[in-house]
Amino acid sequence: MTYCLAIALEQGLVFASDSRTRTDADQISTNSKMHCYGRAGERQLVLLTSGGLAVSQAVTTRLERDLETADLNLETVDSIGAAADYVGGLVRESRARHGNGPARFILGGQIGTGPAEIMLIYAEGNHITSSRETPYLQIGESKYGKPVLDRFLEPGLSLDQAARCAVVSMDSTMRSNSLVGPPLEILLYERDSLRVRHRLKLDEDSDYLRDLRRLWDSSLLTAFQSLLPIPESEITAADGTSEA
Amino acid sequence: MTYCLAIALEQGLVFASDSRTRTDADQISTNSKMHCYGRAGERQLVLLTSGGLAVSQAVTTRLERDLETADLNLETVDSIGAAADYVGGLVRESRARHGNGPARFILGGQIGTGPAEIMLIYAEGNHITSSRETPYLQIGESKYGKPVLDRFLEPGLSLDQAARCAVVSMDSTMRSNSLVGPPLEILLYERDSLRVRHRLKLDEDSDYLRDLRRLWDSSLLTAFQSLLPIPESEITAADGTSEA
Numbered sequence: 001m002t003y004c005l006a007i008a009l010e011q012g013l014v015f016a017s018d019s020r021t022r023t024d025a026d027q028i029s030t031n032s033k034m035h036c037y038g039r040a041g042e043r044q045l046v047l048l049t050s051g052g053l054a055v056s057q058a059v060t061t062r063l064e065r066d067l068e069t070a071d072l073n074l075e076t077v078d079s080i081g082a083a084a085d086y087v088g089g090l091v092r093e094s095r096a097r098h099g100n101g102p103a104r105f106i107l108g109g110q111i112g113t114g115p116a117e118i119m120l121i122y123a124e125g126n127h128i129t130s131s132r133e134t135p136y137l138q139i140g141e142s143k144y145g146k147p148v149l150d151r152f153l154e155p156g157l158s159l160d161q162a163a164r165c166a167v168v169s170m171d172s173t174m175r176s177n178s179l180v181g182p183p184l185e186i187l188l189y190e191r192d193s194l195r196v197r198h199r200l201k202l203d204e205d206s207d208y209l210r211d212l213r214r215l216w217d218s219s220l221l222t223a224f225q226s227l228l229p230i231p232e233s234e235i236t237a238a239d240g241t242s243e244a
Numbered sequence: 245m246t247y248c249l250a251i252a253l254e255q256g257l258v259f260a261s262d263s264r265t266r267t268d269a270d271q272i273s274t275n276s277k278m279h280c281y282g283r284a285g286e287r288q289l290v291l292l293t294s295g296g297l298a299v300s301q302a303v304t305t306r307l308e309r310d311l312e313t314a315d316l317n318l319e320t321v322d323s324i325g326a327a328a329d330y331v332g333g334l335v336r337e338s339r340a341r342h343g344n345g346p347a348r349f350i351l352g353g354q355i356g357t358g359p360a361e362i363m364l365i366y367a368e369g370n371h372i373t374s375s376r377e378t379p380y381l382q383i384g385e386s387k388y389g390k391p392v393l394d395r396f397l398e399p400g401l402s403l404d405q406a407a408r409c410a411v412v413s414m415d416s417t418m419r420s421n422s423l424v425g426p427p428l429e430i431l432l433y434e435r436d437s438l439r440v441r442h443r444l445k446l447d448e449d450s451d452y453l454r455d456l457r458r459l460w461d462s463s464l465l466t467a468f469q470s471l472l473p474i475p476e477s478e479i480t481a482a483d484g485t486s487e488a
Contacts, residue, residue, distance in 0.1 A: 144390060145391075146388060147416040147417075164474060168468070173391075175391060175395075176390050188474070198474065212472060215472065219463075219470060220463075221395075223463030228456060229408070230432070230442065230444070
């Protein structure tokens with residue numbers, strides 16, 4: 001299982017991914033799902049992968065090879081949309097060759113003076129982007145971590161605020177699905193910088209992750225305890241055969 | 245879509261359900277998914293339904309009819325487990341007759357001096373119960389509302405605390421899936437009382453639901469703003485062709 005997330009803000013982009021991979025029912029291992037391509041001052045692209053490892057590795061291997069051998073590659077495409085079309089084509093090809101397993105990718109970044117954007121690429125090779133109303137894209141085990149994104153994310157947040165929100169979303173997901181797991185990788189990209197601002201890896205035992213969890217848990221517990229009690233009300237007669 | 249939830253505590257049981265029903269792609273309506281059967285001082289049973297309305301209505305109609313005409317019914321079964329077997333049989337029959345659509349039920353309550361229990365009944369008619377480690381059962385759109393349950397629920401909570409947790413879980417789900425919707429129904433059952441303590445319906449515009457949402461939102465926002473900033477770290481060279 002996988003959980004990856006990208007957020008598009010006025011200030012730039014945030015990417016986050018877990019690293020748990022299951023190659024077989026009883027074989028759990030760790031693989032980075034965050035792949036960076038770029039040339040400082042010129043372009044930065046980040047690819048997040050989900051689905052079968054066979055397809056995602058076929059795609060990333062091909063992306064590397066094309067950089068050396070093909071005219072069309074991540075150093076020659078002239079927009080994030082064109083990059084998503086190109087990656088989408090590779091996903092289609094790889095799935096045709098390696099079986100039509102599930103596969104979804106997020107590709108984001110900025111090329112030259114073009115916009116900083118994020119794209120979700122479907123197994124079929126087509127893609128969608130984010131919006132101001134929903135400034136994020138998710139792949140993999142997306143539901144557990146979605147409520148916290150819906151509550152807090154909006155395009156005006158700072159990169160750092162959005163990254164904290166991404167860590168909380170990741171943490172909620174890891175608690176509810178043990179097939180999503182650390183290390184977490186986080187990447188912050190500042191709009192128009194054409195450089196990666198921050199890339200960090202948070203291991204299970206990282207001080208930051210532990211402190212953030214502890215603080216979040218205790219804040220939520222306080223919030224929970226301060227909720228108003230359920231209103232007293234008349235006992236309603238039960239639907240059934242007799243009064244409850 | 246549906247989201248229903250039951251919680252088993254030392255003090256008793258809490259049930260919660262939404263009321264949104266989709267009978268067709270463009271036909272959304274409201275139906276209670278919480279059905280109560282009981283006789284004060286003798287037994288109390290609560291059934292929560294999910295899946296196709298055809299199957300769940302066939303089951304509840306049959307439950308009512310059996311109370312009048314059959315020897316085996318919810319007033320004669322002698323344990324919650326036996327009640328779950330009986331309801332499971334009706335689910336199997338109804339699905340065989342009305343098409344094998346999805347259907348999951350939660351049945352809980354207490355009969356005489358037996359234990360107060362909750363059971364999740366699968367479409368195939370078999371069932372499972374809760375545990376001390378996971379003191380709740382969910383049916384329908386369960387993932388969005390699960391993290392908050394995993395954080396807070398434990399068997400020692402009061403009925404009221406668990407009911408607040410259920411409302412927050414419901415609220416998170418309604419925000420993320422518009423096919424889950426109010427009114428919310430909540431039922432509190434105190435162990436060994438053999439009476440419904442509280443049954444209430446929270447409409448979209450209920451003061452309680454609005455106040456709880458506002459308080460929860462503002463507490464979470466405070467919690468979120470107090471999280472530690474992402475640690476500054478060395479910029480790691482990108483995986484790609486060149487330094488980021």
